[in-house]
């Protein structure tokens with residue numbers, strides 16, 4: 001994963017738990033002397049170890065922390081790439097554009113990014129079906145990102161995630177429903 005993802009995790013931990021907590025997490029769960037540089041790649045296992053340590057510190061299930069991180073991450077990505085986000089007039093357009101617009105731009109901006117395969121189908125004005133597949137199985141982070149995107153457009157959404165890679169499926173199926181209409 002890119003250092004930028006770790007930078008956003010750092011911001012979230014400092015905001016919620018303070019600088020001392022982040023320094024302790026780094027000392028105990030990252031390689032010695034680690035500094036995360038935005039455009040550089042780091043092993044996925046480092047992010048998972050830090051996320052697990054955050055869950056442990058807060059005494060929360062890892063799934064909740066990954067989802068909360070995804071939610072926080074959307075704002076972090078939007079701040080760093082506002083030109084990309086501003087191309088979309090609304091929530092539906094952004095979600096429909098994740099794979100073929102947003103992550104295509106990410107591929108141009110970064111060397112060798114670790115991106116999922118995402119396919120979306122608009123079921124109605126208020127419902128989108130998303131198929132998610134990635135060797136990293138960060139579907140709960142995807143859920144959080146969707147909640148973050150909904151908040152960005154001041155919508156409330158509900159996500160039904162019946163089929164999941166964590167339960168042995170080849171891909172995840174998420175049905176995103178806007179509820180504020």
Ligand code: HEM
Nearest residue numbers: 001002077081084113114115116134136138142145146149
């Ligand atoms: C709701 C909208 C979005 C969803 C659901 C989504 C989904 C994801 C997921 C789940 C990952 C983790 C990697 C994996 O699963 O294999 C990821 C990575 C990433 N996404 Fe998105 N994304 C969204 C919006 C954005 C936006 C707005 C940007 C920035 C313009 C962005 C840039 C990136 C970058 C830079 C990475 C990390 C690449 C790396 O670490 O190598 N995404 N995305």
